[in-house]
Amino acid sequence: MLTQTAIRNVSQRDPATQPRRVPVPGAAMQTGTIELMGACMPFAANAEIYGENEPADYLYKVVSGTVRTYKVLVDGRRQIGAFHLPGDIFGFETGDEHAFSAEAITDCKIIVIKRRTVMALAARDNDVARQMWELTARELRRVQEHSLVLIKSAEERVAGFLLEMADRVPSSGVVELPMSRQDIADYLGLTIETVSRTLKHLENAAAIEVSKRRRILLRNRSALRRLNA
Amino acid sequence: MLTQTAIRNVSQRDPATQPRRVPVPGAAMQTGTIELMGACMPFAANAEIYGENEPADYLYKVVSGTVRTYKVLVDGRRQIGAFHLPGDIFGFETGDEHAFSAEAITDCKIIVIKRRTVMALAARDNDVARQMWELTARELRRVQEHSLVLIKSAEERVAGFLLEMADRVPSSGVVELPMSRQDIADYLGLTIETVSRTLKHLENAAAIEVSKRRRILLRNRSALRRLNA
DNA sequence: CGACCATTTGATATGGATCAAGCGATGTGG
DNA sequence: CCACATCGCTTGATCCATATCAAATGGTCG
Numbered sequence: 001m002l003t004q005t006a007i008r009n010v011s012q013r014d015p016a017t018q019p020r021r022v023p024v025p026g027a028a029m030q031t032g033t034i035e036l037m038g039a040c041m042p043f044a045a046n047a048e049i050y051g052e053n054e055p056a057d058y059l060y061k062v063v064s065g066t067v068r069t070y071k072v073l074v075d076g077r078r079q080i081g082a083f084h085l086p087g088d089i090f091g092f093e094t095g096d097e098h099a100f101s102a103e104a105i106t107d108c109k110i111i112v113i114k115r116r117t118v119m120a121l122a123a124r125d126n127d128v129a130r131q132m133w134e135l136t137a138r139e140l141r142r143v144q145e146h147s148l149v150l151i152k153s154a155e156e157r158v159a160g161f162l163l164e165m166a167d168r169v170p171s172s173g174v175v176e177l178p179m180s181r182q183d184i185a186d187y188l189g190l191t192i193e194t195v196s197r198t199l200k201h202l203e204n205a206a207a208i209e210v211s212k213r214r215r216i217l218l219r220n221r222s223a224l225r226r227l228n229a
Numbered sequence: 230m231l232t233q234t235a236i237r238n239v240s241q242r243d244p245a246t247q248p249r250r251v252p253v254p255g256a257a258m259q260t261g262t263i264e265l266m267g268a269c270m271p272f273a274a275n276a277e278i279y280g281e282n283e284p285a286d287y288l289y290k291v292v293s294g295t296v297r298t299y300k301v302l303v304d305g306r307r308q309i310g311a312f313h314l315p316g317d318i319f320g321f322e323t324g325d326e327h328a329f330s331a332e333a334i335t336d337c338k339i340i341v342i343k344r345r346t347v348m349a350l351a352a353r354d355n356d357v358a359r360q361m362w363e364l365t366a367r368e369l370r371r372v373q374e375h376s377l378v379l380i381k382s383a384e385e386r387v388a389g390f391l392l393e394m395a396d397r398v399p400s401s402g403v404v405e406l407p408m409s410r411q412d413i414a415d416y417l418g419l420t421i422e423t424v425s426r427t428l429k430h431l432e433n434a435a436a437i438e439v440s441k442r443r444r445i446l447l448r449n450r451s452a453l454r455r456l457n458a
Numbered sequence: 459c460g461a462c463c464a465t466t467t468g469a470t471a472t473g474g475a476t477c478a479a480g481c482g483a484t485g486t487g488g
Numbered sequence: 489c490c491a492c493a494t495c496g497c498t499t500g501a502t503c504c505a506t507a508t509c510a511a512a513t514g515g516t517c518g
Contacts, residue, residue, distance in 0.1 A: 071377060073377075073380070073458045074458065075458065077380045077458075078380075079376065079377050079379060079380050081373055081376060092366070093366065093369060093370055093373065094363070094366030094367060094369060094370050095366070095367075095370065099370050099373055099374070100373065122355065122358070122359065122362075123355060123359070124355075125355075126351065126352060126353075126354075126355035126358050129351070129355050129358035129359055129362060130351065130352070130358055132362050133351075133358060133361050133362040133365060134323070136362060136365045136366050136369055137321070137322065137323030137324070137365050138323060138324075139369055140322060140323060140365055140368055140369040140372060141322055141323050141324065141328050143369065143372045143373055143376060144310055144322065144328055144329065144372055145328070146376065147308065147310060147372060147375065147376050148300060148302075148308050149379065150308060150378065150379055150418035151302070151306045151307075151308050151418055153505080153506095154505075154506070180464070180465090181464075181465065181466095182464085189379035189380055190506080190507090191506075191507060191508080192464090192465075192466090193465095193466080193467085193506085193507080193508085194505090194506060194507075195465095196465060196466055196467080197466085197467080197506095199466095200466080200467090212515095213464080213465065213466095213514095213515080229302050229303065229304065229306075382473080382474095383473075383474065409496070409497090410496075410497060410498095411496085411497095419474075419475090420474075420475060420476080421496090421497075421498090422474085422475075422476085422497095422498080422499085423473090423474055423475075424497095425497065425498055425499080426474090426498080426499080428498095429498080429499090441483095442482095442483085442496080442497065442498095
């Protein structure tokens with residue numbers, strides 16, 4: 001259990017991309033007020049959005065693209081805590097410093113909101129405060145749910161992951177994965193080899209079909225659900 | 230990975246113990262206002278406090294004793310999500326239903342607060358709303374931190390657990406564990422045998438000393454911290 | 459077309475699970 | 489107050505799922 005994943009990229013925030021005040025249209029307006037307060041910023045694939053222990057001055061909302069939040073242990077093992085898809089708000093873990101690091105997996109557009117702005121608003125408008133509580137609670141539930149992988153087999157983990165992704169991008173039947181096998185492995189606490197072999201397993205069992213490497217067809221969801229334990 | 234832990238007790242909430250309006254003194258008053266709103270209730274060791282999927286009408290604050298929150302998979306595997314010690318508030322996972330079950334590990338006294346009361350108060354007093362957000366965020370961070378066990382070895386898990394417990398009950402040097410080996414195992418995603426062997430390992434390495442089975446002396450914290458990865 | 463990188467596939471090793479006794483503390487009844 | 493039963497825990501032997509090590513393959517992009 002010593003090596004899991006070496007640190008693979010030490011990308012930096014692109015200094016050229018400064019926040020621009022941009023009215024952001026449509027794009028998942030779950031939390032109405034929020035996006036009006038921020039600037040929309042592009043991030044290139046693999047760019048760092050923020051690092052662990054940096055002051056947590058901003059909140060982030062994904063407009064397009066996918067983000068991973070993760071921690072890296074001293075010896076290089078990496079645990080991905082979450083994938084964030086369009087519409088998701090992240091970076092509100094709590095407190096003064098970020099507990100995790102965040103990177104763009106693909107090219108992303110992300111609304112960046114000053115935390116102070118939100119806090120100030122929350123102090124006046126307790127509807128906003130409630131909304132923030134709500135969001136944090138939802139995230140808590142997600143992480144608690146994810147912590148069950150600890151007691152699951154490789155097959156259960158992968159099946160569960162596919163179902164989770166399918167639920168989040170409801171393009172019934174096909175799951176287009178934005179992340180690499182390594183990302184999946186680090187999210188599930190497995191190795192890429194095991195992820196690969198398990199996908200093949202599921203394919204042999206006629207539960208899925210791996211059409212392009214990152215495009216997966218769910219052939220038999222109830223089989224997957226059964227495996228999800 | 231099929232059997233981990235069968236369901237071991239199906240204890241019921243003692244119907245004799247009705248909530249009594251009791252002013253609760255001292256005992257960890259971190260969140261001032263909260264405890265004034267609730268009733269203090271005793272729970273016997275192994276009594277159920279609430280079950281998964283029950284309506285989440287209450288919040289809970291531990292006055293004395295220890296509580297475990299957990300989920301059980303269909304086949305009986307159990308994952309303990311948290312241990313709650315005196316002063317801790319739990320049961321605010323979110324939403325309408327509890328995501329986890331909660332049981333008293335030892336005899337407990339617990340303040341039970343109607344969620345609606347808190348919500349109503351939060352709607353008027355946004356300081357309360359902020360406090361709830363704060364608490365939820367703290368819990369989120371704790372769970373995120375715990376999710377790192379996924380990539381840790383047995384030794385790292387156990388060492389980390391001991392340090393965590395030592396931090397929470399700052400009785401410098403000795404850790405009095407209220408929970409069984411099985412509870413520890415289910416919290417760390419290990420078996421009791423592995424927990425036992427690992428404790429022996431740590432003892433042989435002069436990092437700890439197991440004096441009574443549930444009393445552990447931390448002989449060398451920096452060694453433990455080194456193992457914690 | 460060629461090089462590179464992500465992924466798959468294969469062979470082997472191993473940490474922790476499982477199976478199976480032992481053991482010691484706690485409690486019970488005689 | 490002591491023999492005995494019980495329960496929680498430890499210890500030992502063996503097994504297995506997944507990690508690790510090592511190539512082979514194939515897709516992508518210049």
